[in-house]
Amino acid sequence: MITLNHYLIVAAVLFVIGMIGVMRRKNLLMLFFSTEILLNSVNIGFVALSHYLNDLSGQIFAFFIIAIAASEVAVGLGLLILLYKRKNTVDLDVIQNMHG
Amino acid sequence: MFEAIAFYVFSALTIVMFYVTVTTNNALYALSALAAGMIFISGFFFLLDADFLGVIQLIVYSGAVMAMYAFGMMFFDSTKVVKEKTHSARNVFILTALSAIIIVAILTAPVIADNAQALFQPFADKGNVENLGYVLFTKYLIPFELAAVMLLVAMIAGIVLASKKMDIPLEKDAQ
Amino acid sequence: MEPVKFDLVALNLNTIMPMLITLGGALFILIIDLFKKLDKQFYVTVSMATMLLAIYAIFQINSAGRGFFDVMLVDGVAVISQLIILGASVLFMPLALTGFRFREFKFAEYFAFFLFMIAGFQFMVSTDNLILIFLGLETGSLALYALIAMHNRQKSLESALKYFTMGAFAAGLFAFGSMIFYGITGSVEIGQMKTVIEGNNFSNMPLILLGTAFMIAALGFKLSIVPFHTWTPDVYEGASAPLAGYMSIVPKIAGFVVALRFFDFLAMADDGVVQTLLWIAAVATMTIGNILALVQDGVKRMLAYSSVSHAGFVMTAILMGTTQAHVGMFLYWTLFLFTNLGAFAMLWISRHPSKQFDIRYDHPFTKFSGMVKINPVAAVMMAIFMLSLAGIPPFAVYWGKLYLIGAAINSDHLYLALIMAINSAIAVYYYLKLVVFMFLKDPSQNDGTIYNMNGTFPLRLVLIVAAVFVIASIATIEPLSAFIQTHVVASGF
Numbered sequence: 106m107i108t109l110n111h112y113l114i115v116a117a118v119l120f121v122i123g124m125i126g127v128m129r130r131k132n133l134l135m136l137f138f139s140t141e142i143l144l145n146s147v148n149i150g151f152v153a154l155s156h157y158l159n160d161l162s163g164q165i166f167a168f169f170i171i172a173i174a175a176s177e178v179a180v181g182l183g184l185l186i187l188l189y190k191r192k193n194t195v196d197l198d199v200i201q202n203m204h205g
Numbered sequence: 206m207f208e209a210i211a212f213y214v215f216s217a218l219t220i221v222m223f224y225v226t227v228t229t230n231n232a233l234y235a236l237s238a239l240a241a242g243m244i245f246i247s248g249f250f251f252l253l254d255a256d257f258l259g260v261i262q263l264i265v266y267s268g269a270v271m272a273m274y275a276f277g278m279m280f281f282d283s284t285k286v287v288k289e290k291t292h293s294a295r296n297v298f299i300l301t302a303l304s305a306i307i308i309v310a311i312l313t314a315p316v317i318a319d320n321a322q323a324l325f326q327p328f329a330d331k332g333n334v335e336n337l338g339y340v341l342f343t344k345y346l347i348p349f350e351l352a353a354v355m356l357l358v359a360m361i362a363g364i365v366l367a368s369k370k371m372d373i374p375l376e377k378d379a380q
Numbered sequence: 381m382e383p384v385k386f387d388l389v390a391l392n393l394n395t396i397m398p399m400l401i402t403l404g405g406a407l408f409i410l411i412i413d414l415f416k417k418l419d420k421q422f423y424v425t426v427s428m429a430t431m432l433l434a435i436y437a438i439f440q441i442n443s444a445g446r447g448f449f450d451v452m453l454v455d456g457v458a459v460i461s462q463l464i465i466l467g468a469s470v471l472f473m474p475l476a477l478t479g480f481r482f483r484e485f486k487f488a489e490y491f492a493f494f495l496f497m498i499a500g501f502q503f504m505v506s507t508d509n510l511i512l513i514f515l516g517l518e519t520g521s522l523a524l525y526a527l528i529a530m531h532n533r534q535k536s537l538e539s540a541l542k543y544f545t546m547g548a549f550a551a552g553l554f555a556f557g558s559m560i561f562y563g564i565t566g567s568v569e570i571g572q573m574k575t576v577i578e579g580n581n582f583s584n585m586p587l588i589l590l591g592t593a594f595m596i597a598a599l600g601f602k603l604s605i606v607p608f609h610t611w612t613p614d615v616y617e618g619a620s621a622p623l624a625g626y627m628s629i630v631p632k633i634a635g636f637v638v639a640l641r642f643f644d645f646l647a648m649a650d651d652g653v654v655q656t657l658l659w660i661a662a663v664a665t666m667t668i669g670n671i672l673a674l675v676q677d678g679v680k681r682m683l684a685y686s687s688v689s690h691a692g693f694v695m696t697a698i699l700m701g702t703t704q705a706h707v708g709m710f711l712y713w714t715l716f717l718f719t720n721l722g723a724f725a726m727l728w729i730s731r732h733p734s735k736q737f738d739i740r741y742d743h744p745f746t747k748f749s750g751m752v753k754i755n756p757v758a759a760v761m762m763a764i765f766m767l768s769l770a771g772i773p774p775f776a777v778y779w780g781k782l783y784l785i786g787a788a789i790n791s792d793h794l795y796l797a798l799i800m801a802i803n804s805a806i807a808v809y810y811y812l813k814l815v816v817f818m819f820l821k822d823p824s825q826n827d828g829t830i831y832n833m834n835g836t837f838p839l840r841l842v843l844i845v846a847a848v849f850v851i852a853s854i855a856t857i858e859p860l861s862a863f864i865q866t867h868v869v870a871s872g873f
Contacts, residue, residue, distance in 0.1 A: 106209070107208050107209050107212045109317070111212060112212075112249070112253075113563070114308055115216045115219070115220070115249075116559075117304070117307045117308050118220060118304070118308070119219060119220065119223055120307075120552070120556055121300065121303070121304035121307070122220070122223045122224055122227055123223070123227070123552065124300060124303075124304075124552075125227055125297070125300055126226065126227030127545075127549050127552075128296055128300065129227065129296075130227070132232070133541065133545070134232055134235075134274075134277075134278070134281065135226075135227075135232065135235055136545060137274075137548070138226050138227075138235055138236070138239050138274075139226070139227055140545075140548040140549060140551070140552055141239065141243075141266075141270070142223050142226065142227070142239070142242070143548075143549070143551075143552030143553075143555070143556070144551070144552055144555060145242070145243060145246055145266070146556075147552065147555040147556050147559050148246070148258075148262075149246060149249050150556075150559040150563070151559055151562065152249065152250055152253050152255045152258060153249075153253055154317075154559065154562055154563045155253075155255070156253040156254060156255065157317065158317060158566045159326055159327070160324060160325055160326060160566055161325040161326075161327055161336060161337060161340045162324060162325055162340075162511075162562065162566075162567065162568050163562055163568075164255050164257075164258055164337060165337070165340060165341060165345050165348075165511065166510075166511055166558065166559075166562065166568060167255075167258055168258060168261065168337070168341070169348060169352055169511055169514065169515060170514075170555055171258075171261055171262065171265050171266065172352045172355065172356065172515075173352075173355070173514065173515070173518050173551065174266070174270065175265055175269060175270055175356070175359075176355050176356050176358070176359030176360075176518065176522060177359070177518070177522070177548055177551070178270050178273055178274065179273070179359040179360060179362065179363040180359050180362045180363060180366070180522050180525055180526065180544065181544055181548070182273060182274070182277040182363065182367075183362055183363040183364075183365070183366030183367045183526075184366055184525065184529055184537070184540055184541050184544055185277065185281075185541075186277065186280050186366070186367040187366050187367060187371055187529065187537060188537055188541060189280055189281055190280075190372065191534070191537065195281055197541070197545075200534075200537075200538050200541075201538070306590075307590065310586050310587060310590050317563060317564070317566065322566060322576075324566070324567060324569075324572070343386075343449055344449045344450075344451065345449075345451065345511065346448060346449065346451075347396065347448045347451050347452060347503075347512060348451065348509070348511050348512045348515050351500075351503055351512065351515045351516065351519060352515055354403060354496065354499070354500075354519055355500070355515060355518055355519040355522065357496075358493065358496045358500075358519055358522050358523050358526075359522055361410070361489055361492070361493070361526075362493070362522060362523070362525070362526035365487065365489050365526065365530070366526060366529055366530075370487070371530075371532060
């Protein structure tokens with residue numbers, strides 16, 4: 106029998122995988138992938154909760170999270186392309202000028 | 206039974222795919238694994254009777270977002286293997302500990318409180334899409350419109366930032 | 381399912397009027413740009429007119445209330461924070477009319493983004509629905525990333541990317557935190573959450589704590605709460621000076637309002653765990669921000685760390701949870717608005733396209749040495765802003781500090797009051813360092829024109845307005861706090 110907790114554990118595991126990605130990655134493109142994973146894992150949780158609560162708000166939230174993820178991609182890729190045209194790299198360590 | 210099998214298959218597949226995404230050094234592998242993981246996530250949505258979101262997940266994520274990344278990657282030299290400095294084992298340990306805490310917390314407690322009450326119970330005689338549409342265009346009208354504005358902002362930002370107008374030599378911006 | 385019926389009056393259109401005006405202004409700019417390329421004076425005028433109209437519309441909302449199926453919540457807190465947001469924007473906008481021609485102001489999109497961003501933050505503060513908060517936050521942030529990157533130097537691109545990465549991570553944390561609270565309460569509205577959680581006496585405490593931790597982290601990124609502050613100095617250093625000043629005020633007040641709505645009832649739980657968490661975060665933020673500000677070489681970086689410290693100071697209001705503290709929070713931020721924007725505008729007016737004093741910083745401390753002998757008016761003005769930030773009476777921020785420390789004592793947080801007082805004393809040191817450079821050191825070899833080359837009449841006007849407000853705060857503090865008091869009390873905080 107699959108319960109709500111099963112879905113939530115999957116969501117938590119995926120979220121942790123995304124967090125590992127965000128912390129570990131220095132390649133900006135891969136870093137953006139990891140943030141997509143974060144938002145996706147949350148969507149599973151919302152839809153599962155929505156199902157077990159018998160309430161539609163969770164699905165609506167997931168719907169808007171998808172919209173947010175899509176717009177983040179647009180802006181992120183815009184910044185990334187600008188960076189690549191300038192510096193010919195997408196590595197966060199290479200462009201690091203500011204410290205302290 | 207069917208639900209259990211489907212659940213475990215989809216969980217295993219998504220976890221493996223996303224794990225590949227965060228660990229591989231090849232951008233193309235990462236992209237493909239991410240796209241696959243997103244398709245498998247839509248499986249969860251269908252299991253949970255959220256048909257509309259399942260379809261949206263397929264169209265928007267696996268279709269639009271992944272296609273956008275693919276187009277973006279055409280600008281970059283994506284075939285070469287990226288060398289990244291990896292962090293010390295300490296960070297990984299902290300993360301693992303943190304994840305353990307999260308999972309235990311969710312496991313031990315029944316999540317939904319007794320006096321939680323659903324605000325928008327779906328109409329039993331209508332389909333998922335109709336129900337969602339009903340809530341979306343009454344209660345969530347303003348968020349829906351704001352989402353449109355947000356997408357407009359994102360679109361213009363993408364166009365402006367990637368456009369030729371920004372291609373001028375650095376540090377010669379002001380005269 | 382019956383057909384949807386509602387009448388227009390029940391929607392309460394007034395509640396979204398200010399946002400509609402800013403959005404309309406943004407769209408107008410975009411459309412005009414299609415037909416005719418106009419110069420920045422025109423766009424600045426349109427933006428100013430839009431924002432003043434929006435302020436007028438806010439004053440027209442006479443009855444606090446909900447609108448649009450209870451999604452919009454325009455209470456006193458929403459009104460004050462919208463006024464702060466729009467006030468800061470009105471002060472910011474003339475700073476685009478610089479003496480040098482900076483690249484970003486040639487884009488009509490710059491001004492459209494600016495107005496979109498304001499609208500996003502306005503939505504964020506005038507609702508208690510987590511979905512709308514999230515969307516408003518993202519609309520504002522996405523526009524802000526673009527604004528930073530359009531300054532078009534290597535550093536600004538780097539800072540936009542850093543801010544974007546942090547913002548995307550924070551968005552993930554916010555979504556996860558909201559998910560946990562949705563699970564506990566079955567609602568995405570803060571008011572409903574409060575009812576459910578208080579209704580069963582915080583029975584689900586581990587989960588509530590987990591969700592709170594995620595929310596503190598998510599909002600902490602926006603508010604630059606330690607340990608989520610690491611991006612702040614880099615992003616401020618890379619962004620143009622007025623935008624850095626703007627970022628230290630507007631996104632943060634929006635974040636503070638959300639934090640106030642969200643943590644207010646959680647911090648009042650009997651066992652006080654959430655309150656302790658907030659206590660640690662606030663104290664760490666003000667102390668570490670202060671200590672790091674001590675060792676900076678660039679004035680802009682110093683101001684960045686000092687704004688971290690100020691944010692920590694204001695965080696204390698949320699954990700105290702008394703009406704006096706909440707009034708103090710908005711009062712402090714209003715006073716901080718004028719002072720900090722003034723300080724950053726001073727940096728902007730002395731901005732030169734080439735870096736003459738330091739290979740890295742536009743504004744190292746040495747740039748300002750002996751400024752009083754070369755350009756006494758500017759030096760005195762800068763000194764006033766620094767003294768105000770340091771909390772020296774009778775300048776503006778002093779009253780805010782006094783009010784908040786008083787609130788801490790009245791709510792029996794004596795240690796907190798002591799730490800706040802000690803931190804204010806430490807802060808004096810690094811603000812006075814700049815004053816010492818300006819007044820006591822010998823001038824470096826320049827003829828003084830550098831302090832003024834970017835200056836035009838609108839820039840000076842902004843500076844004068846800010847300086848007058850800072851000096852006159854001794855007279856305005858009474859009516860200002862009374863105004864804030866009525867609004868905060870009316871919305872039940």
